[in-house]
Amino acid sequence: MEFDGIRAIVTGGASGIGLATATLLRERGAAVACLDVNDAPEPFFTAKADVTDDASVRSAVAAAVEHLGGLDVLVNNAGIGAQGTVEDNDDDEWRRVLDVNVLGIVRVTRAALPHLRGSAHAAVVNTCSIAATAGLPQRALYSASKGAVLSLTLAMAADHAREGIRVNCVNPGTVHTPWIGRLLDKAPDPDAELAALNARQPIGRLVSAEEVASAIAYLASPASGATTGASLAVDGGMQGLRLRPASGS
Numbered sequence: 001m002e003f004d005g006i007r008a009i010v011t012g013g014a015s016g017i018g019l020a021t022a023t024l025l026r027e028r029g030a031a032v033a034c035l036d037v038n039d040a041p042e043p044f045f046t047a048k049a050d051v052t053d054d055a056s057v058r059s060a061v062a063a064a065v066e067h068l069g070g071l072d073v074l075v076n077n078a079g080i081g082a083q084g085t086v087e088d089n090d091d092d093e094w095r096r097v098l099d100v101n102v103l104g105i106v107r108v109t110r111a112a113l114p115h116l117r118g119s120a121h122a123a124v125v126n127t128c129s130i131a132a133t134a135g136l137p138q139r140a141l142y143s144a145s146k147g148a149v150l151s152l153t154l155a156m157a158a159d160h161a162r163e164g165i166r167v168n169c170v171n172p173g174t175v176h177t178p179w180i181g182r183l184l185d186k187a188p189d190p191d192a193e194l195a196a197l198n199a200r201q202p203i204g205r206l207v208s209a210e211e212v213a214s215a216i217a218y219l220a221s222p223a224s225g226a227t228t229g230a231s232l233a234v235d236g237g238m239q240g241l242r243l244r245p246a247s248g249s
Contacts (some may be wrong), residue, residue, distance in 0.1 A: 012078035053105030173235030
C-alpha cells in the first residue's frame with residue numbers, strides 16, 4: 001500500500017488506460033479522482049471536463065482537489081488517436097488532435113501545479129507512446145502529437161525539479177483499448193489486422209491497459225523518488241528489439 005495518503009487525479013480516467021490506472025492506484029491505497037468528459041464507474045469521483053477548454057479544466061481540477069483534500073499525483077492520460085500520412089488529415093484535424101494530446105496536458109498541469117507544490121511526494125506522469133520514438137506507418141499526426149508530449153515531459157521535469165515535482169512519461173506500444181477495438185472493427189479483415197498488430201511487437205501480443213497502469217504507478221510512487229525526466233517503454237520490446245524470424249533464417 002505504497003500510496004497510502006497519496007491523492008491523485010487521472011485524466012481520461014473513465015475508460016482504457018486511465019480507468020486501469022485509477023483502479024490500480026486506488027487498490028494500492030491512493031485516493032483517486034478521475035477527470036473526464038464521461039463519468040467514471042463507481043466508486044470513483046469524476047470531475048467532468050473537456051481538456052480543450054481551459055475554464056472547464058480549471059473548474060474540474062479545483063473540484064477534484066477539494067474532494068481529495070489536496071493533490072500529490074497527476075496522471076495526464078487523456079488523449080485521442082489519428083490515422084493517416086501527413087497528407088491525409090486537414091488543418092482542423094491537426095489542430096484538434098494537438099489540442100487534446102498536447103495542450104490538454106498543458107492545461108491540466110497548469111491548473112494542478114499550485115496544488116502539487118504543496119505535496120511532499122509530487123509526481124506527474126504523462127501517457128506518451130511508442131509513436132514518439134519509432135516511425136510507424138499511417139500515424140503522422142498522432143506521432144507528431146506524442147513526440148511533443150515526450151519533449152514536453154523533459155522540459156517540465158527540468159522546470160519543476162527544484163520544486164520537488166517529478167515529471168515522467170510512459171511510452172506504450174499498441175495497447176488493447178477501445179480505440180484499437182474501433183480500428184479493428186473498421187478493418188476489411190479484423191483478424192488479419194489484429195494478427196499484424198500482435199506480430200509487430202516482439203512479445204507477440206498487444207499490451208494490456210493494466211500493464212501500462214503498473215508502469216504509471218511505478219513512476220507515480222514515492223518509491224521512485226529519484227526518477228524524473230524519464231520515459232518508460234511498455235511496448236513489448238517494439239522500440240529496442242530486433243528479433244530474427246521464428247524459423248531462425
